Amino acid sequence: MHSEPDLPDLDPDRIKVIVATDCGSTTTKAIMIEEVDGVYRQTFRGEAPTTVEEPFADVTVGVVNSVTELQELSGRRLIAEDGTIIRRTSTDDPVGCDIYISTSSAGGGLQMMVAGVVREMTAASAKRAALGAGAIVMDVIASNDKRRPHEQIQRIRELRPDMVLLSGGTDGGNSTQVVQLAELVAPAKPRPRFGGAYQLPIIYAGNTDARDEIERVFTVEDDATGGFDLSIVENLRPTMERENLGPARDCIHDVFLEHVMAHAPGYDKLIDWTNAPIMPTPGAVGDILQTIARTQGINAVGVDIGGATTDVFSVFDGTFNRTVSANLGMSYSISNVCAEAGMDQILRWVHLDMEERELRNRVKNKMIRPTTIPQSAEALVFEQAVAREALRLAYQQHKEFATTLKGVQQQRTVGDVFSQEVSGSSIVDGMTLDLLVGSGGVLSHAPRMQQTAMMLIDSFEPEGFTTLAKDSIFMMPHLGVLSSVHERAAMEVFEKDCLVVLGTCIAAKGQGKPGKPCFSYRMSGGTTASGALAYGDLVVVPLGAGETAEVEVAPARGFDLGNGPGKPITRTAKGGPAGIILDARGRRLELPEDPEQRRQAVTRMVKATGMYDDLELAPNGA
Amino acid sequence: MAKAYTPGLKVAARTTHRARRLLPIAGKVCVSVGDVVTADDVVAETFMDGDITPMNMANRLSCPASEVAGLMLKQIGDSVEQGAPIARSKGIFGAFKTEVISDATGTIEQVSSVTGQVMVRGAAIPVQVRAYLSGKVVEVLPREGCIIENDVMFVQGIFGIGGETEGIIRVACSSHDQILEADLITSEMKGAVILGGARMTAAALRKAIEVEAAAVVSGGLDDEDLKELLGRDLGVAITGSEKIGITVIVTEGFGDIAMAARTWRLLADRAGRIASVNGATQIRAGVMRPEILVPLEPGENEHEVDPTLAKQAGMLDLGTTVRVIRDPYFGLLGEVSALPTEPAVLGSGSRARVLEVRFPDGATAVVPRANVELIEG
Numbered sequence: 001m002h003s004e005p006d007l008p009d010l011d012p013d014r015i016k017v018i019v020a021t022d023c024g025s026t027t028t029k030a031i032m033i034e035e036v037d038g039v040y041r042q043t044f045r046g047e048a049p050t051t052v053e054e055p056f057a058d059v060t061v062g063v064v065n066s067v068t069e070l071q072e073l074s075g076r077r078l079i080a081e082d083g084t085i086i087r088r089t090s091t092d093d094p095v096g097c098d099i100y101i102s103t104s105s106a107g108g109g110l111q112m113m114v115a116g117v118v119r120e121m122t123a124a125s126a127k128r129a130a131l132g133a134g135a136i137v138m139d140v141i142a143s144n145d146k147r148r149p150h151e152q153i154q155r156i157r158e159l160r161p162d163m164v165l166l167s168g169g170t171d172g173g174n175s176t177q178v179v180q181l182a183e184l185v186a187p188a189k190p191r192p193r194f195g196g197a198y199q200l201p202i203i204y205a206g207n208t209d210a211r212d213e214i215e216r217v218f219t220v221e222d223d224a225t226g227g228f229d230l231s232i233v234e235n236l237r238p239t240m241e242r243e244n245l246g247p248a249r250d251c252i253h254d255v256f257l258e259h260v261m262a263h264a265p266g267y268d269k270l271i272d273w274t275n276a277p278i279m280p281t282p283g284a285v286g287d288i289l290q291t292i293a294r295t296q297g298i299n300a301v302g303v304d305i306g307g308a309t310t311d312v313f314s315v316f317d318g319t320f321n322r323t324v325s326a327n328l329g330m331s332y333s334i335s336n337v338c339a340e341a342g343m344d345q346i347l348r349w350v351h352l353d354m355e356e357r358e359l360r361n362r363v364k365n366k367m368i369r370p371t372t373i374p375q376s377a378e379a380l381v382f383e384q385a386v387a388r389e390a391l392r393l394a395y396q397q398h399k400e401f402a403t404t405l406k407g408v409q410q411q412r413t414v415g416d417v418f419s420q421e422v423s424g425s426s427i428v429d430g431m432t433l434d435l436l437v438g439s440g441g442v443l444s445h446a447p448r449m450q451q452t453a454m455m456l457i458d459s460f461e462p463e464g465f466t467t468l469a470k471d472s473i474f475m476m477p478h479l480g481v482l483s484s485v486h487e488r489a490a491m492e493v494f495e496k497d498c499l500v501v502l503g504t505c506i507a508a509k510g511q512g513k514p515g516k517p518c519f520s521y522r523m524s525g526g527t528t529a530s531g532a533l534a535y536g537d538l539v540v541v542p543l544g545a546g547e548t549a550e551v552e553v554a555p556a557r558g559f560d561l562g563n564g565p566g567k568p569i570t571r572t573a574k575g576g577p578a579g580i581i582l583d584a585r586g587r588r589l590e591l592p593e594d595p596e597q598r599r600q601a602v603t604r605m606v607k608a609t610g611m612y613d614d615l616e617l618a619p620n621g622a
Numbered sequence: 623m624a625k626a627y628t629p630g631l632k633v634a635a636r637t638t639h640r641a642r643r644l645l646p647i648a649g650k651v652c653v654s655v656g657d658v659v660t661a662d663d664v665v666a667e668t669f670m671d672g673d674i675t676p677m678n679m680a681n682r683l684s685c686p687a688s689e690v691a692g693l694m695l696k697q698i699g700d701s702v703e704q705g706a707p708i709a710r711s712k713g714i715f716g717a718f719k720t721e722v723i724s725d726a727t728g729t730i731e732q733v734s735s736v737t738g739q740v741m742v743r744g745a746a747i748p749v750q751v752r753a754y755l756s757g758k759v760v761e762v763l764p765r766e767g768c769i770i771e772n773d774v775m776f777v778q779g780i781f782g783i784g785g786e787t788e789g790i791i792r793v794a795c796s797s798h799d800q801i802l803e804a805d806l807i808t809s810e811m812k813g814a815v816i817l818g819g820a821r822m823t824a825a826a827l828r829k830a831i832e833v834e835a836a837a838v839v840s841g842g843l844d845d846e847d848l849k850e851l852l853g854r855d856l857g858v859a860i861t862g863s864e865k866i867g868i869t870v871i872v873t874e875g876f877g878d879i880a881m882a883a884r885t886w887r888l889l890a891d892r893a894g895r896i897a898s899v900n901g902a903t904q905i906r907a908g909v910m911r912p913e914i915l916v917p918l919e920p921g922e923n924e925h926e927v928d929p930t931l932a933k934q935a936g937m938l939d940l941g942t943t944v945r946v947i948r949d950p951y952f953g954l955l956g957e958v959s960a961l962p963t964e965p966a967v968l969g970s971g972s973r974a975r976v977l978e979v980r981f982p983d984g985a986t987a988v989v990p991r992a993n994v995e996l997i998e999g
Contacts, residue, residue, distance in 0.1 A: 149676040150673065150674065150675055150676065153673070153674045153676070154673065175736075176687070176736060176737050177737075179734070179736045179737050180734075180737040180739060183676075183732065183734055183737060183739055183741070184676065187674050187731060187732065187741055187743070188674065189671065213736050327857055327858050332858065332859065332905055333857070333858055335855070335856060335857055335858070335859070336857030336858050338855070339854075339855035339856075339857045340857070357844070357845075357846060358877070360844075360845040360846060360876075361844060361845050361875075361876040361877035362876075362877075362949055362952075363845070364781075364845045364848075364856075364875075364876040365875050365876050365877070365947070365948070365952065366948075367859050367905065368780050368781045368859060368875065368876075368903075368905060369780070369875070369947050369948070369995075370905060371992055372947055372948040372990075372992055372993045373948070373968075373970075373972065373974060373990050373992050373993065374948075374968075374970045374972070375948060375949070375950065375968050375969055375970060375989060375990055375993060376949065376950050376968075376969040376970060377969050377970050377971070379948070379949055379950075379970060380970035380971070380972070445972070447970060447971030447972045447973075448971060615969065615970070615971055
């Protein structure tokens with residue numbers, strides 16, 4: 001009735017049982033998706049430690065362990081005698097799954113070095129391509145990065161990337177500079193992480209006229225270090241006005257599978273097991289976010305805050321961007337968040353007395369013992385304050401990176417004289433943001449949903465109407481790779497099981513004076529309520545999960561809720577455990593500078609949301 | 623997940639330790655299996671490619687890139703000296719010739735006819751790997767390095783700064799819970815591994831650097847003092863390459879915290895002996911903790927029971943001694959007095975698996991299992 005990995009044709013109509021794994025650095029997470037009454041649902045999940053390190057040194061051990069947990073929970077046999085994942089041949093077969101897919105960030109993920117001629121143009125485009133493919137960008141080398149050539153060479157020598165993406169020049173333009181860059185990279189002989197005779201993959205995605213010269217530069221004769229494996233793809237910036245990141249991203253994925261994964265322990269087996277190419281985890285998250293934005297016609301931002309890094313993904317008007325803030329996280333990197341933001345900035349979110357010297361030691365103790373969890377309410381308040389700053393900094397970096405193309409010639413008219421719009425302005429716009437999704441321990445496992453909602457609002461400062469949600473078990477990677485095989489299944493699971501809608505934030509853009517009118521509201525449908533907010537106020541109107549309400553808001557002069565300053569707007573808002581949060585604290589969100597006034601403002605916010613109600617709060621965690 | 627608590631750091635009275643000593647790139651191994659080495663001996667060496675110095679020759683000669691090769695006085699593979707002429711322009715009617723001198727000493731590696739760049743490769747850079755641990759070579763990894771084995775007393779710290787060093791153990795504090803102040807450090811401690819007790823002060827560390835001690839080992843350190851020592855706020859716990867003139871190892875954590883009594887006693891009992899010390903810490907994938915290794919004589923410490931390992935083997939149990947590693951009870955030692963199986967709601971509102979700890983004064987507290995580590999009995 002069933003067979004071992006005899007991979008079936010991927011006919012979407014006969015895919016009823018799906019097993020997906022995400023092999024993370026520490027944990028391998030498996031989920032099962034089944035078609036139930038014509039709708040795809042995530043039914044079971046299992047997890048096990050990732051096994052790329054000694055003593056196992058075989059990623060499939062962790063995969064089998066996590067799938068075995070699925071097997072035990074579901075009662076469906078998934079693992080064959082020989083330890084592989086069973087595929088079934090007919091939809092009546094009670095044993096096995098129809099397809100098995102996986103993502104991976106184990107072993108440090110995909111680490112790349114990027115080089116481009118001009119930092120703000122081709123190098124920025126190359127970085128976008130690498131990040132979009134799910135890579136960690138170790139450094140960007142550019143002809144104008146203010147380092148002298150020997151410093152750049154020294155830096156290249158220190159890095160141990162999995163691959164290098166080289167770009168530069170528009171098609172038909174000057175090829176000298178990009179060849180010059182290649183001439184810096186080649187003799188520096190960057191050594192890959194895997195060492196030995198591994199040929200370092202170089203992807204060239206620059207001026208097509210320079211291809212012959214690039215081939216000459218990277219053809220190394222008589223080289224004991226392994227040399228280079230050069231791939232040439234279409235220019236990622238064929239003209240100043242156009243970015244063409246697709247071919248470079250696809251090539252990065254191919255090279256990732258062929259070279260990087262093939263050198264990671266056990267991946268040769270895993271590649272044979274899967275029905276679709278293994279994707280780097282962040283690349284898969286990017287794919288599902290793009291699919292959602294495209295199918296629902298919305299702008300979306302996703303954030304995944306981990307112990308070491310924070311990833312931010314955005315899709316605005318169909319343009320996808322991803323950034324990785326390498327040293328902003330809640331355990332390994334918590335100390336760096338405090339160093340970068342400053343303790344003052346973190347403590348502005350805290351409404352309790354806390355002693356800075358003690359907190360500094362606590363932060364370092366969390367860094368050196370990253371697996372501990374906050375026990376007291378005070379520790380939780382402090383940790384969530386740190387999270388706000390980590391998220392704020394990561395989003396700030398994202399906004400600075402996600403820009404319109406720089407270097408584009410613009411014709412200006414007299415009407416543009418007073419406009420500040422220039423090429424290279426951020427495409428991230430809080431007012432047009434429809435959906436904000438958070439994931440990662442501090443957001444997903446916050447004891448109360450109101451806490452998650454307020455962390456997202458305080459750090460991302462959404463404007464107008466924004467639906468807030470969390471990915472409770474970080475299922476987005478699995479769904480990202482699934483969307484490449486079965487888009488409908490991915491979308492159905494995303495909406496029904498992956499996203500937990502927290503509520504809606506309705507925030508006025510603009511600045512005012514405390515106590516002066518900001519906006520009034522009237523709600524009908526799932527709830528009936530009306531009122532007015534003064535500048536500085538925060539009001540929560542309860543509206544349950546699955547409910548919606550028609551919300552009519554009328555801003556005071558100078559405030560905008562989506563229809564222009566002072567203009568009323570009516571939209572449908574989704575409910576959730578955090579309800580509808582009406583935010584008149586202004587955008588940009590600035591807390592009072594005076595410590596006592598600031599503390600009163602934060603205390604009002606805490607009381608309005610009830611996020612720490614009934615917790616025993618005492619200063620200094622005593 | 624199987625383990626909801628943090629296994630303690632390793633503190634072994636006697637253990638067989640293997641030190642892998644590897645070159646960053648392939649090279650020559652200078653020892654053979656069976657050789658006995660001391661910490662200072664060089665066990666492997668190699669040469670790294672020299673630094674590259676690029677010279678934009680087309681610019682300097684004011685000529686097209688394609689003409690650069692014809693104007694070079696030195697060819698690919700030739701040796702050049704810094705300041706010596708390596709190219710000369712044609713000039714105008716044979717006059718006004720421009721001579722370009724080399725920016726670096728080395729060998730000409732490349733002359734590009736596309737960009738007009740000339741690359742000068744400097745002399746190869748020698749790289750040596752020392753034994754670090756005295757002992758016997760038990761394995762040679764051809765072209766990579768070797769493995770040295772010895773029976774040692776092994777103490778892992780929680781956090782350190784500075785790299786590998788060695789020195790004689792000198793005891794500065796009279797007990798495991800005495801704060802290491804500057805006046806406890808004397809000029810006789812030059813080159814020594816100084817054993818403190820509880821928190822070490824910034825003044826004590828400055829004094830240790832002043833007397834040129836090799837390393838300081840103590841229970842705790844204030845983050846503010848660390849910042850002063852490094853001259854910056856440490857963001858990410860990847861250390862070992864700091865050049866501050868000393869290696870520092872914190873055995874327990876940040877703040878006012880005493881060194882575990884057994885750790886202190888083991889080290890104090892070895893006063894006058896040579897210890898190999900490494901402050902390198904990496905708390906990410908592939909965790910690396912700082913370490914103190916004291917090579918032992920045959921039979922030495924053989925009957926000392928290692929309670930940490932014994933407890934780990936038995937996992938978490940009633941009566942196990944644990945240390946709480948998170949506020950509000952940070953640093954307190956106690957015995958596990960109850961192990962409820964059901965998750966409990968914490969003061970933070972989270973649900974987590976917990977245990978009850980009884981402290982020496984008889985008081986008890988319920989703490990998350992993730993917030994304790996096993997320690998000696």
